[in-house]
Amino acid sequence: MKSLMIQGAKILATGSAVPSSSFSNNEISKVVDTSDAWITTRTGIKERRLLKGVDKSIIDLAVLASKKALDKILMDPSQIDLIILATSSPNDLFGSASKIQYEIGAINAVAFDLTAACSGFVLSLVTASQFLQTGVYRNILIVGADVLSKWVDWSDRGTCILFGDAAGAAILQSCSSIDNSILGFQLNSDGNYSKHLSIAYEHNIVPHSELNLYQGSFKHISMNGKEVYKFAVFQVPLSILKCLNSLNMSVDQVDWLVLHQANERILTAIAEKLSISSNKVIANLHKYGNTSAASIPLALDEAIQDNKISHNDIVVIAGFGAGLTWGTIIIRW
Incomplete structure (x- = not known):
């Protein structure tokens, strides 16, 4: 041990x-x-x-x-x-x-x-x-x-x-x-809204009926875009502010905002709610679309390669999506 x-x-x-x-x-x-x-x-x-x-x-x-x-x-x-x-x-x-x-x-x-x-x-x-x-x-x-x-x-x-x-x-x-570079984090889940974005399992009865078992397969991605948009635009800014407040930091201290690359409208709405300049929002959605769990590290890696992020910059990273889950982590680079 x-x-x-x-x-x-x-x-x-x-x-x-x-x-x-x-x-x-x-x-x-x-x-x-x-x-x-x-x-x-x-x-x-x-x-x-x-x-x-x-x-x-x-x-x-x-x-x-x-x-x-x-x-x-x-x-x-x-x-x-x-x-x-x-x-x-x-x-x-x-x-x-x-x-x-x-x-x-x-x-x-x-x-x-x-x-x-x-x-x-x-x-x-x-x-x-x-x-x-x-x-x-x-x-x-x-x-x-x-x-x-x-x-x-x-x-x-x-x-x-x-x-x-x-x-x-x-x-x-x-x-x-x-x-230490990991300054703080804030995480949430709400399974009550899981149906709005899912890959559901569909079952069928096994041919041998005496087993009384069901087997099946997973279906395609299903999404209620309107509800996911409302959820993200409402909850993500609150998560970011809560995380900043716990560290006694203000939005003005944020150098870069790296959000899950889901939709340009969502990125813009979140930045506007936080009064963060669009120049501080790292985005590559136009090139790759929504790559789910890969979207944040992909955007982060490209920003580093482009020399956007400098030593001691405050980087706010926020993800949101199926579950529904969302969360923020604040890093001093």
Whole structure:
């Protein structure tokens, strides 16, 4: 049993990966009754990336994103103590994190999946920070990855235009409490509204009726866009303000706002409610669409590559989505 002592946690590196195949609004209009103007006006999305090929899976994207993060700091995978995969579309219903552990050579790491849909990366950050701050582990790899193109009903104009495939990764390390970067967090769930965004299970009776068992399969993504929009625009600003208030910080101190990339209207409405300039909102939704658990680490990694985020910047990260779940984590970069 390792001794427990309160330490700090910090992000050492990030990485991301997207499929090479893009799918524009004009192309999607050939599949379903829509248009580039209709999609852009309502969502802000111009294209999305789709993982194609019968032999391709979420593992491919997650492994590539993980290796990119490791390479940036020249870390040997054997130094990773824990891997958390945030996903709602694992390659195996029993979990895919252990496959990533094997593929990257993290021979000393324990690995598990965490399912919280579009809030998954935020919950993974919080979960990882707890392991690090208690001194149980030193290096943790978290991956947000989803391949929701496999669960989309391509005849449903309300959902098929939204989702894309991607993976994003971050490596966290324990540090002294003085150097702690994870300043605070705030998490919520409300299962009463879970029906508004789901991939429901549909059962059928087993042919052998004497067993009295039901077996079936999961259906396609179902979403009540109006209700999800109202939920996000109302709850996310409250979560962010509550988190800032707990740290005696003001909105003016926020340098960057990294939100789950669900819809441009949602990003704009949240920023307006907080009176945060659009210049502080990191967004890449137009290129990738909604990539669920991958959207935040993908946007974060691109912002870092573009040298937007600087040392000591206050970064507010907020996720929201199916469950319904939502949460905020505040980081000093």
